[in-house]
Amino acid sequence: MPSLYNSIRKLLSLKSKKIDGIMQAHRTAQDSLHAHxxxxNWVTQHGGRLHNDVQFSHDENLGVHLQAKPGAVSGKVSPGTCVMKIPIELTMSxxxxxxxxxxxxNSSFSSHGVVLPKHLIERIGPEETTAFFLMGQYLRGKEGFWYPYIQSLPGPEDLTTPLYFExxxxxxxxxTSLAVSRExxxxxxxxxYERGYSILKESQFEEAHLYSWDLYLWASTIISSRAFTAKVLASVIPELETLDDKVSVLLPLIDATNHRPLSKVEWQAGTDSIGLAxxxxxxxxxEVGxxxxxxNNEQLMMNYGFCIPNNPCEYRVVSLRAPPGSPLAQIKAQFEQHFPRPSKKNxxxxxxxxxxxxxxxxxxxxxxQPLEFSVFSPDLLHALSVISANDRELETVTIDExxxxxxxxxxxxxxxxxAALNQIVIELLSYIQRLEISGRQLGEPQNLKQxxxxxxxESHISLSRTAIFIANWTITRSQGASKGDREELLNELLSRIPQHIFNSETTEQVKKRILTRKSLLSDNQCGELFRFEELFHLLSTSMQGPSRQCLEEVVTRAQRAILIDNGDEVGSGDAENGPHALFAYAAVIxxxxxxxxxxxxxxxxxxRSWCDFLLAKYPAPPNDVAWTLPDENDEAVLSAYDSLINDxxxxxxxSAVTGFVGTQTPAQGKRDASEWWLSPNWLRWAWLVLEQELVMNAIDDPxxxxxxxxxxxxxxxxFLYVPQV
Known part of the structure; x- marks a missing residue:
């Protein structure tokens, strides 16, 4: 079989062909192993080495990989063993x-026959220069110094990053977020590429036409998937302090090792060689990994073209926009004014x-880290808390470094x-739904990319499910009806999750995380959210019956009798969250x-503490002026309730609660006065309180x-929020 280079070089001479069309020389597993x-051998000839107890091997799952020899005398490679070493002169950067x-x-970094225009290097910078330099070395073929290394690299037909999806x-x-990252x-x-190629053409660089987009895409993918930071050259190049984050280094032989999450390795960077122990x-x-x-899997897919099921380092990036003028934008601006951050390019x-x-x-x-911060980054929860904050909560925001x-x-x-956790749950459930609905149309994968x-x-769905459970746990504990033994409640919630959603390992991980981490919601803050029917449990025993009897009757009559001008029932549609439900909460307040x-x-x-708190934050309505709500729709609804209550x-x-409120309730038809407990003004005051103190649109059963x-x-x-003392 002709070599990969010869196949490519021959077809490159046909200017009408693209590099992805000419790099189709298929290599068998044996060819790939032979190339490694x-x-x-090339590395050894230049003074490098592979440890005697390791070798290149191949199998269907791992492909070509480094392996501890099955016949090793000690039966293993011991900690501290330098498994491979290459001289500095073999690095490419x-x-x-x-x-x-x-x-x-004594070390030197030779260009080995590829001399790029200085004008190009000065204008495109170190990272792009490396890509064009690799392209040039590739085009040299067998004449190139790094030919044995380049021959071992995967061709476009073997690359599986999203940029090669078609x-x-x-x-x-x-x-998925991969679609956005790919674009x-x-x-x-x-x-x-277009900038660099244009400079090459302007410089009348010989064979500039061979520096195609497809070859650039291949070279850049090789660099992003195999290059190391320039820290490996720190012992040789003192100037790296200013260039480190802009310089990538290819390490032949060493970069053939596969990624093994959390494996323990050590770099041995000297003045004449670089080793991996x-x-x-x-x-x-x-495998020696x-x-x-x-x-995370997004980084692995974008940079390396593979994904790890059950990746222990998995996380998902969530983006939040702060529209100009929003509370989040204003608070971010204040923070950055006091604690400036490096300017962003975009x-x-x-x-x-x-x-x-x-x-x-x-x-x-x-x-x-508290339970919630072990799943959601603090910045995420804090940003969502600002988005979810009511007016009084925004006044308490603290800003420090x-x-x-x-x-x-x-x-x-x-x-x-x-409220912030509820926003997370909504986002995660929506994300799962999008992935599942779009996934049903895909069928079974037809190639390795798929x-x-x-x-x-699947990794993002799994991650989202565990995150939803953690958030829902805290939300559930905040509800007034969820009191009781924590472990008993946790077991009850976990028992609902089928095996195909949480396997036994995931179930144990979730349980351990919840029971061993302190929650941001302290024990004395549990049981603070209430549905209308649950609020009566907060009253003394003597008040519960009469109060429930009175208010349930008021709400029931409102649901039956209130009509707006066009004949439609107020609050028709959503009995749980519509105006009648809000009126019920307002009456309780x-x-x-x-x-x-x-x-x-x-x-x-x-x-008593809560009522004092409300009256301090939301001043009581006047007795001598009739209040109207700023929202016309709300005012229309409350006017309908005024008519019901008065007439x-x-x-x-x-009369059931007269003994508790301490004042005589006006008789039917004379209840438009402002000073009694269910007067128009007090109802409007309570309505405004609800706009701030409800946790609204909480997912019913995540x-x-x-x-x-x-x-x-x-x-x-x-839910109506009533804090603990």
């Missing part, structure tokens, strides 16, 4: 493109920040934490405050939608 053995010779060092492959990226990278790389036992026959760092980034949702095994989360936050531990602010894309989709003002001993200390509500309905989907939409409910 040839690479090993920007320093080769400029023929760099460090002062006081036709049916692209459908597998729909609704973004293509735009950047295309612009970089294993820091844990590698038993005979096992490298550790690319805590890469102006869009000034309004869109990235936040994170982590998998449970993610290794870089400290064990002291660590960032900004609503202090949830402060009395009255735990509502905000639950296999990896399917694994990526009016009752509680009236008892607090006229007969406080009848209230529990919790309700159609029998005296005996309200676990149900997580298990069975939400094809018919997600039902929501409202």
């Amino acid at each position: 053995v040839t690479l090993e 920007f320093f080769n493109a400029i023929d760099y010779k460090p002062e006081g060092s 036709d049916g492959d692209l459908a597998w990226l729909n609704m 973004g990278r293509l735009q950047i790389w295309k612009a970089n 294993v820091m844990a036992d590698v038993h005979a026959g096992d 490298n550790n690319y760092g805590p890469r 102006s869009k980034s000034d309004q869109e920040d990235k936040y994170y949702v982590f998998s449970l095994p993610y290794p870089l989360i400290g064990t002291s 660590e960032g900004f936050r609503v202090p949830w531990e402060q009395y009255g602010n735990s509502r905000n934490l639950v 296999v990896y894309a399917k694994q990526f989709r 009016c009752l509680f405050v009236a008892v607090k003002q006229h007969n406080p001993s009848q209230l529990t200390s919790r309700l 159609h509500l029998p005296d005996e309905v309200l 676990l149900e939608y997580m298990i069975n989907g939400a094809n018919g939409g997600m039902k929501t409910k409202n």
Whole structure:
């Protein structure tokens, strides 16, 4: 079989052909293994080495990989063993493109026959120079110094990053973040290539026409998937302090190692060589892996073209925009004014920040982090808390060098934490729904690219499900009806999750995380959200029956009798969250405050504190002026309730609570006065309180939608927030 290079070089001479069309010389597994053995021999000839107890091997799952020899005398490769070493002269980087010779060092970085125009290097910078230099070395073929190395590299037909997805492959990226990342990278790389190629043409560079887009795409993919940071050259090049983040270094032989998450390795960067040592036992026959760092599956797909099922380093990036003038934008501006950050290249980034949702095994989360911060990055929760904050909570926002936050531990602010978590649940459920609906149209994967894309989709669904469960746990504990033993409640929730959603390992991970981590919602903040029918449990025993009897009758009559001018029932449609439900909450608030003002001993200390808090934050309405709500629709609804209460509500309905409110309720037809507990003014005051103190549109049952989907939409409910003392 002709060599990969000869096949490509021959077809490159046909100018009408593209590089992706000419790099189709298929290599068998044996060819690939042979190329790596040839690479090993080349490295050895130049003074490098592969340890005697390791070798290149091949199997269907791992492809070509480095392996501890099955026949190793000790039966393993011991910790501290340098498994491979290459001389500095074999590395390829920007320093080769400029023929760099460090002062006081025996090492040199030769361009080996590829001399790029200085004008090009100066204008495109180190990273792009490396890509064009690799293209030039590729075009030299057998004459090139790095020919054995380049022969071992995968061709375009072997690359599986999303940039090489086409036709049916692209459908597998729909609704995933990979689709956006792919388009973004293509735009950047295309612009970089066109700029560099234009400079080559202007410079009348020989054979500039061979530096095609397809060859650039291949070279840039090789660099992004195999290059190391310039820290490996730190012992040779002192100038790296200013160039480190802009210089990538290719390490022949060493870069043939596969990624093994969390594997323990150590770099040995000297003045004349670079080595890789294993820091844990590698038993005979096992793969000798490298550790690319805590890469999530999106990074692995975009840079390397593979995905890891159950990746312990998995996390998802969530973007939040802060529209100009919004509270989040204003608070971010204040923070950056006091604690300036480095300017961002993309102006869009000034309004869109990235936040994170982590998998449970993610290794870089400290064990002291609270439960919610072990899954959701603090910045994400704090940003959502500002988005979800009511007016009084925004007044409490603190800003320091660590960032900004609503202090949830402060009395009255735990509502905000639950509201922020509810926003996360909505986003995660919607994301799962998009992935599942689009996934049903895909069928089974037809090639390796689609296999990896399917694994990526499944990893994001799995991560989102565990995150939903954690968020729902905190939300559930915040509800007044969820009191009881924590472990018993947790087991009850977990028992609802089928095995195909949470396997036994995931179930144990979730349970351990919840029971061993302290929640941001402290124990004395649990049981603070209430449905209308649950609020009566907060009253003293003597008040519960009469109050429930009175208010349930008022609400029931309102549901039956109130008609707006065109004959439609007020609040028709959504009985849970419509105007009738809000009116019910408003009536309860009016009752509680009236008892607090006229007969406080009848209230529990919790309700007395809460009523004082409300009256301090939301001043009571005047008695001599009729209030109207600023929203015309709300005012129309309340006017209908005014009519019901004044003209159609029998005296005996309200008499049940007369002894508690401490004042005589006006008779039917004379109840438009402003000073009694269910007067028009007090109802409007309570309505305004509700706009601030409700947790609105909370997902009714997140676990149900997580298990069975939400094809018919997600039902929501409202909770009234009553903080603990």
